[in-house]
Amino acid sequence: MAFDKMELRDIEVWDGNFAAAQxxxxxxxDVVAAYPITPSTPIVEGYAQFLADGYxxxxxxxxxxxxAAMSGxxxxxxxxxxxxxxxxxxxxxxxxxxLYQASGMRLPIVLNLVNRALASPLNVNGDHSDxxxxxxxxxxxxxAFCPQEAYDLNLIAFRVAEDHDVRxxxxxxxxxxxxxxxxxxxxxxxxxxxYGFVGEFKPMNDMxxxxxxxTHGVQTEEDWHFEHKARxxxxxxxxxMPKIKEVFADFEKLTGRKYSPVEKYDMDDADVCVVCLGxxxxxxxxxxxxxxxxxxxxxxxxxRVIRPxxxxxxxxxxxxxxxxxxxxxxxxxxxxxxxxxxxxxxLYNTQNRALLSGYIYGLGGRDLTKAHLVSLFKELxxxxxxxKVTTQLQQFIGVRGPKLAYL
Amino acid sequence: xxxxxxxEFEIGAMLRTFDGKIDDIAGTQQEDRAYSQSxxxxxxxxxxxxIKPIFNKDYCIDCQFCWVYCPxxxxxxxxxxxxxxxxxxxxxCGICVEVCPTNPKSLLMFPEQADEETEIASWPKKDEEEA
Ligand code: SF4
Ligand code: SF4
Numbered sequence: 001m002a003f004d005k006m007e008l009r010d011i012e013v014w015d016g017n018f019a020a021a022q023x024x025x026x027x028x029x030d031v032v033a034a035y036p037i038t039p040s041t042p043i044v045e046g047y048a049q050f051l052a053d054g055y056x057x058x059x060x061x062x063x064x065x066x067x068a069a070m071s072g073x074x075x076x077x078x079x080x081x082x083x084x085x086x087x088x089x090x091x092x093x094x095x096x097x098x099l100y101q102a103s104g105m106r107l108p109i110v111l112n113l114v115n116r117a118l119a120s121p122l123n124v125n126g127d128h129s130d131x132x133x134x135x136x137x138x139x140x141x142x143x144a145f146c147p148q149e150a151y152d153l154n155l156i157a158f159r160v161a162e163d164h165d166v167r168x169x170x171x172x173x174x175x176x177x178x179x180x181x182x183x184x185x186x187x188x189x190x191x192x193x194x195y196g197f198v199g200e201f202k203p204m205n206d207m208x209x210x211x212x213x214x215t216h217g218v219q220t221e222e223d224w225h226f227e228h229k230a231r232x233x234x235x236x237x238x239x240x241m242p243k244i245k246e247v248f249a250d251f252e253k254l255t256g257r258k259y260s261p262v263e264k265y266d267m268d269d270a271d272v273c274v275v276c277l278g279x280x281x282x283x284x285x286x287x288x289x290x291x292x293x294x295x296x297x298x299x300x301x302x303x304r305v306i307r308p309x310x311x312x313x314x315x316x317x318x319x320x321x322x323x324x325x326x327x328x329x330x331x332x333x334x335x336x337x338x339x340x341x342x343x344x345x346x347l348y349n350t351q352n353r354a355l356l357s358g359y360i361y362g363l364g365g366r367d368l369t370k371a372h373l374v375s376l377f378k379e380l381x382x383x384x385x386x387x388k389v390t391t392q393l394q395q396f397i398g399v400r401g402p403k404l405a406y407l
Numbered sequence: 408x409x410x411x412x413x414x415e416f417e418i419g420a421m422l423r424t425f426d427g428k429i430d431d432i433a434g435t436q437q438e439d440r441a442y443s444q445s446x447x448x449x450x451x452x453x454x455x456x457x458i459k460p461i462f463n464k465d466y467c468i469d470c471q472f473c474w475v476y477c478p479x480x481x482x483x484x485x486x487x488x489x490x491x492x493x494x495x496x497x498x499x500c501g502i503c504v505e506v507c508p509t510n511p512k513s514l515l516m517f518p519e520q521a522d523e524e525t526e527i528a529s530w531p532k533k534d535e536e537e538a
Binding site for chain 2: 104105106107167205210211212213214215216217218219220223224226227228230231232234235
């Protein structure tokens with residue numbers, strides 16, 4: 001290989017952005033087309049620096065917008081290269097039209113999405129509005145709760161996305177600032193081991209294969225559109241989750257770090273549990289531990305995989321729980337939250353119809369404190385004791401002014 | 408193209424345009440290309456059209472404007488001579504008529520059901536105001 005290796009300590013102090021950039025470097029991406037946006041900018045800055053310093057043999061394409069960034073990525077991926085980029089919030093919104101092209105064309109691009117609120121009002125801080133905005137775009141979506149996971153899940157995402165049975169793009173989410181800008185100790189892999197895990201990129205139906213010419217992104221109208229979308233949905237519903245589990249298992253063999261589509265904490269005998277995403281999972285685990293000392297059998301579920309939604313794994317994890325709180329960090333804008341709806345959908349036809357309530361929290365970077373979670377767990381326990389949900393189904397945590405509750 | 412089930416497509420919104428390798432694509436006329444059954448070339452879009460272009464070679468100066476501007480490569484030109492319109496792929500947009508510089512125009516749009524011979528026989532005369 002014509003590029004330099006980088007010597008890493010076993011544990012490096014990296015924030016989530018740098019961890020993602022290092023994983024991109026070790027995966028030896030052919031093309032990164034990117035446009036800067038807070039808080040994800042340091043990911044592609046890091047990648048560009050590695051490229052400039054001779055650690056990568058690839059191309060960095062500077063474009064005029066996020067729409068052009070993903071368009072460039074799509075062209076490069078269709079041409080037969082390993083491709084990745086990063087964005088956040090408004091950038092993702094501008095990029096969103098092209099996300100459907102990437103998934104429909106079955107191009108295994110990896111997008112680091114550093115989660116941030118959507119304007120208006122303008123806000124650079126973290127919430128999950130951008131993640132939720134593109135949840136139906138046909139991309140696989142992973143969620144990292146800390147920098148270590150941002151590193152690991154990038155390597156995993158390439159393996160899953162590029163598998164020839166899958167061939168779907170993947171998003172790796174991490175919380176804006178909370179993960180992206182908070183440095184922690186990250187266990188590293190050497191360049192050779194990391195690249196060995198991700199593997200050499202094997203193009204499929206690439207446009208630059210002149211022996212087998214193909215047309216990408218064709219027009220199909222009512223004749224074949226439905227069949228293509230059905231195939232894509234079928235693959236997401238049946239092929240992706242087994243592949244994710246297989247790659248998680250391989251990663252555990254390599255590193256000892258165990259991942260699961262549904263991350264369970266103290267769930268074996270839990271009566272009450274919180275289901276959430278991102279950095280809130282770690283806070284909820286802390287609080288659940290404290291609740292146990294107060295006699296409340298509390299557990300936490302963090303979703304590692306959001307698309308495809310782990311319906312069966314969620315139903316299994318929740319089968320003995322009596323009261324569940326689904327925490328959504330995005331404005332529901334006229335509905336119940338995504339997690340509330342999808343957990344309800346996962347449990348509706350099972351034996352356990354646990355008491356389910358939904359909470360909206362943390363918009364635009366508003367803190368979710370331990371005190372919030374203590375009262376939330378107590379509310380869940382009160383529901384269990386009463387045998388019914390004692391509050392309205394949807395509540396807002398920590399919004400100023402009069403309490404908000406609906407449904 | 409034969410109708411396939413959702414599980415019979417190769418993955419991706421992708422078509423194999425040709426059967427096998429292509430050597431001199433620019434130098435090979437459409438009718439001589441080895442288009443595959445899944446190529447868009449085999450799909451007629453004639454049913455999108457409400458009006459159609461009719462070509463009158465008496466006035467044509469073979470300037471090739473229509474050939475250059477047609478967004479669907481539906482003007483058939485051989486040896487820089489216009490010889491007709493590919494009615495399987497013409498969508499009836501009328502751009503070829505817009506760009507035709509002759510007076511009267513050598514291409515005009517007519518209702519889809521119009522008879523070509525009748526229309527050519529009664530082709531409009533030179534437009535004096537424009538001249
Ligand atoms: S009407 Fe439009 S599509 Fe048809 S030949 Fe003229 S320019 Fe081409
Ligand atoms: S634009 Fe008109 S004159 Fe020119 S080649 Fe076409 S039909 Fe003939």
